[in-house]
Amino acid sequence: xxxxxxxxxxxxxxxxxxxxxxxxxxxxxxxxxxxxxxxxxxxxxxxxxxxxxxxxxxxxxxxxxxxxxxxxxxxxxxxxxxxxxxxxxxxxxxxxxxxxxxxxxxxxxxxxxxxxxxxxxxxxxxxxxxxxxxxxxxxxxxxxxxxxxxxxxxxxxxxxxxxxxxxxxxxxxxxxxxxxxxx
Numbered sequence: 001x002x003x004x005x006x007x008x009x010x011x012x013x014x015x016x017x018x019x020x021x022x023x024x025x026x027x028x029x030x031x032x033x034x035x036x037x038x039x040x041x042x043x044x045x046x047x048x049x050x051x052x053x054x055x056x057x058x059x060x061x062x063x064x065x066x067x068x069x070x071x072x073x074x075x076x077x078x079x080x081x082x083x084x085x086x087x088x089x090x091x092x093x094x095x096x097x098x099x100x101x102x103x104x105x106x107x108x109x110x111x112x113x114x115x116x117x118x119x120x121x122x123x124x125x126x127x128x129x130x131x132x133x134x135x136x137x138x139x140x141x142x143x144x145x146x147x148x149x150x151x152x153x154x155x156x157x158x159x160x161x162x163x164x165x166x167x168x169x170x171x172x173x174x175x176x177x178x179x180x181x182x183x
Contacts, residue, residue: 007138009058010124012145016050017113024106033093040093040102041157044085047109048157049148051078053141055163061137062123065130070115070123075164077112081105082160089157096176 020043027039055078059071084105091098116123128134 006135007142009061009132009134009138009141010128011134012138012141013050013054013058013124014117016046016145017117020046020050020109021113024102024109027102027106036093036098036102040088043102043105044089045149045152045157047081047085047105048160049145049152051082051160052148053145054078057137057141057144058127061132062127062130065132066123066126070126072164073115074112074123077108077115079162079165081108081112082162083165084108085157086160089159 023039023043023046027036027043030036030039055075059074062071084101087101088098088105091101093099119125
């Protein structure tokens with residue numbers, strides 16, 4: 001069992017997962033634009049910081065020890081979430097699709113967490129089975145996350161950086177008209 005002075009990498013990541021799940025649950029029950037916006041800012045900050053430590057430290061440590069397909073899927077799932085995070089950061093609760101974007105983001109994260117935490121087959125169990133030094137890795141991840149969150153407090157959450165999306169140009173379609181009758 002790690003001593004009090006060390007932080008297990010997987011335990012740290014799982015704690016992040018539980019925190020974000022709780023924030024999504026709070027959002028689902030929230031009333032009022034100010035409360036919703038405050039929760040979305042927390043969700044986006046937590047997810048952004050979590051993603052940075054996974055992509056900078058955890059996933060690279062797993063490369064060659066965990067199935068490449070799982071790691072690649074993790075990166076793509078992160079990038080899909082980053083698109084919604086960018087949308088939410090740039091919008092407000094009174095805008096159309098705000099709540100829907102939060103809901104879809106929560107569903108994407110739920111899937112991603114399930115994939116990482118899957119017993120025996122998931123990234124976390126494969127990483128542990130490979131004998132990674134979870135205490136050393138956890139200490140580095142904790143320090144990096146604390147620095148990131150402090151930076152977000154002073155400078156705000158930066159625009160997310162995608163690693164797997166190549167930046168295809170998208171056309172903005174006509175807005176959805178909820179009053180429009182089908183066909």
